Amino acid sequence: MDDHASLVARARTNDTLGDILRRAAYAQLPGRFYGVLQLCAPLSVQLWLTGSHRIAGWLFAASAFGAWALAQQHINGYADEFPPLAEQDVPVSRGWRVLRGASAAIGSAAALALLGDAFIRLMATLFHCPGCAG
Numbered sequence: 274m275d276d277h278a279s280l281v282a283r284a285r286t287n288d289t290l291g292d293i294l295r296r297a298a299y300a301q302l303p304g305r306f307y308g309v310l311q312l313c314a315p316l317s318v319q320l321w322l323t324g325s326h327r328i329a330g331w332l333f334a335a336s337a338f339g340a341w342a343l344a345q346q347h348i349n350g351y352a353d354e355f356p357p358l359a360e361q362d363v364p365v366s367r368g369w370r371v372l373r374g375a376s377a378a379i380g381s382a383a384a385l386a387l388l389g390d391a392f393i394r395l396m397a398t399l400f401h402c403p404g405c406a407g
Contacts (some may be wrong), residue, residue, distance in 0.1 A: 307346065310339020330387050337380030344373035 317332035348365050 302342070306339045306342030308339075310336050310343065313339065327387065327390070330383060334380050334383035334387065337376045337383060340376035341373055341380060344369045344376065348373065 313332040313336040317329045317336060320326075320332065321329035347369050
C-alpha cells in the first residue's frame with residue numbers, strides 16, 4: 274500500500290489515473306512472476322526426474338514466464354522508480370531483450386503444446402471408439 278501511495282504522490286501533474294495504474298501494474302506484475310520462476314524451475318526438474326512429465330511441463334512453462342518477467346522488469350524498471358526507467362534514456366543491453374523474447378516464445382510454445390495435449394486427451398476420452406483396441 275505504501276508503494277502505491279508513493280507512486281501516486283510522485284506522479285507528474287499531467288498523468289491521468291489510468292496512466293498511473295497502468296505504470297504500476299506493468300512494473301509490479303513481473304515481480305510476481307519472478308517468484309514463480311524461483312519456485313517452479315527446481316520443482317519442474319524434480320518432477321521430470323520422477324516421471325511426472327506433464328506437470329513438469331506446466332511448471333517449465335510457468336518458469337519461462339518468470340524468466341520473461343525478470344527481463345521485462347529489468348527493461349522497464351520497477352514501480353517505485355520515478356521517473357520510470359522506460360522514460361529515462363538508459364540503454365538496455367541486447368541480451369535482456371533477447372532473453373525477454375526467447376523466454377516468452379518458449380513459455381508460450383510450451384503452454385500451447387500442453388493445452389493441445391490436454392485437448393486431445395479430452396477428445397479421446399469423450400469420443401472413445403468402441404471397436405478400437407486402445
